[in-house]
Amino acid sequence: AVLITPCWDEPYGLVVAEALACGTPVVAFARGGIPEIVDSGSGVLVPAGDTDAMAAAVPAATALSRSHARRRALEYCSERAMVKSYVALYQRLVAPAAEPVSAGRPR
Secondary structure, eight states, rough: EEEOOOSSSSSOHHHHHHHHHHHHOOOEEETTTTTOOOTTTTTEEEEETHHHHHHHHHHHHHSOOOHHHHHHHHTTTHHHHHHHHHHHHHHHSSSOOOOOTTOOOOO
16 A cells, blocks of 8 residues: 655645556545545545554555556546546536526516
C-alpha cells in the first residue's frame, strides 16, 4: 500500500491515481479530491492529519485487491475517463438554459 499524506487540499490527487494505476491500494488522508478517487475497494481514507488512524489502516489496505485498484484507476483516472468527463461538462455548459417564467405573465 502507498501512504498518501497531503498537507493541503489537493484538487485531484495525482499520486493516488498513479498508485492505483499500478494496482497499489492506498491509505490516504481524506482531503481535497482524494475521496472522489478512492473507494472502499481501492484504499482506506482516514481523517486528515490522523497518523494513528493511517497506521491502523495499513493492514486493511494491504489486503485489498490489486486488480480492483487498477480497475478503479482505469474507470476514474484514465485519459478516456478524463475526456468523457470534460465532454459531459462542456455539453452541460453549452446546453441552452430554460427561460425563466415571469410571475403573472402568460407564455
